[in-house]
Amino acid sequence: MNIVILTGAGISAESGLGTFRDEGGLWSQYDLEEVATPEGFSRNPGLVHEFYNLRRANCRSAQPNAAHFALAELEAKHDGNFLIVTQNVDDLHQRAGSRNVLQMHGELDKARCIYCSSNWAAPDVMTSQGRCPKCWSRGCRPDVVWFGEQVRFLSEIEAAIRKADLFAMIGTSAQVSPASEFMQLARDHGADTVEMNLEPSAVSMTAREVILGPATEVVPRWVEALLSGHRASPNE
Numbered sequence: 001m002n003i004v005i006l007t008g009a010g011i012s013a014e015s016g017l018g019t020f021r022d023e024g025g026l027w028s029q030y031d032l033e034e035v036a037t038p039e040g041f042s043r044n045p046g047l048v049h050e051f052y053n054l055r056r057a058n059c060r061s062a063q064p065n066a067a068h069f070a071l072a073e074l075e076a077k078h079d080g081n082f083l084i085v086t087q088n089v090d091d092l093h094q095r096a097g098s099r100n101v102l103q104m105h106g107e108l109d110k111a112r113c114i115y116c117s118s119n120w121a122a123p124d125v126m127t128s129q130g131r132c133p134k135c136w137s138r139g140c141r142p143d144v145v146w147f148g149e150q151v152r153f154l155s156e157i158e159a160a161i162r163k164a165d166l167f168a169m170i171g172t173s174a175q176v177s178p179a180s181e182f183m184q185l186a187r188d189h190g191a192d193t194v195e196m197n198l199e200p201s202a203v204s205m206t207a208r209e210v211i212l213g214p215a216t217e218v219v220p221r222w223v224e225a226l227l228s229g230h231r232a233s234p235n236e
């Protein structure tokens with residue numbers, strides 16, 4: 001069986017990392033246009049660095065939670081292909097022990113040069129005065145994907161979803177393309193589709209099963225059922 005899991009900010013919420021669109025979420029505290037677009041970065045790089053420096057510090061002091069660990073256990077025990085596609089820029093899946101993870105929106109822990117594109121481990125505090133270790137220019141940016149930029153690994157992700165027997169979407173509001181289209185793609189190619197979220201997402205009607213609740217409760221329970229073979233199949 002081929003399994004593809006798509007995760008979003010909701011899976012890291014109980015590790016203390018903020019989500020975007022929930023009440024009090026990051027997009028109610030910050031202007032998305034100012035901190036998460038290339039135009040915002042050209043206007044005010046200092047503000048953008050501040051935003052990501054703060055998120056990086058939060059991430060470095062956060063720990064993976066029971067939902068991250070359950071997915072790592074599923075990968076370790078599952079006999080077949082297993083891929084986590086995450087919109088998260090944190091590294092909590094990897095720190096929980098997951099191995100096959102694609103971070104489609106980039107990595108908070110890396111810096112990238114806007115001139116030569118090389119990337120390196122991000123320092124705790126990045127500034128617009130920082131220099132690229134390779135070409136020495138002052139053009140460091142967080143190695144994340146902003147609105148209006150290409151997401152990473154798209155063809156690889158879509159190929160895995162087309163071959164998936166089971167697609168589970170966890171902790172995402174499914175309001176940002178292209179991740180918001182993955183559930184439909186999975187369904188069109190015959191996968192069983194499951195959603196786990198605190199509240200229904202924009203694509204809940206596409207899921208065969210929607211399990212509502214906090215990720216640290218519902219994900220370990222779902223993984224346990226899957227591993228013990230007690231999961232209801234679409235035909236049951």
Ligand code: OAD
Pocket residue numbers: 007008009010011013014019020021022025036087088105145146147170171172173174175176196197198199200201213214215216
């Ligand atoms: P959102 O903030 O849009 O959605 C968070 C989802 O997590 C919602 O569906 C909540 O119901 C759910 N949620 C919250 N707490 C939860 C919990 N404890 N357990 C389970 N679910 C919970 O975040 P994303 O969908 O990840 O992109 O956002 C997608 C992208 O939009 C992000 O990667 C980011 C953002 O703008 C960029 O910055 C490019």
Ligand code: ZN
Pocket residue numbers: 113114115116117118132133134135136137
């Ligand atoms: Zn450079």
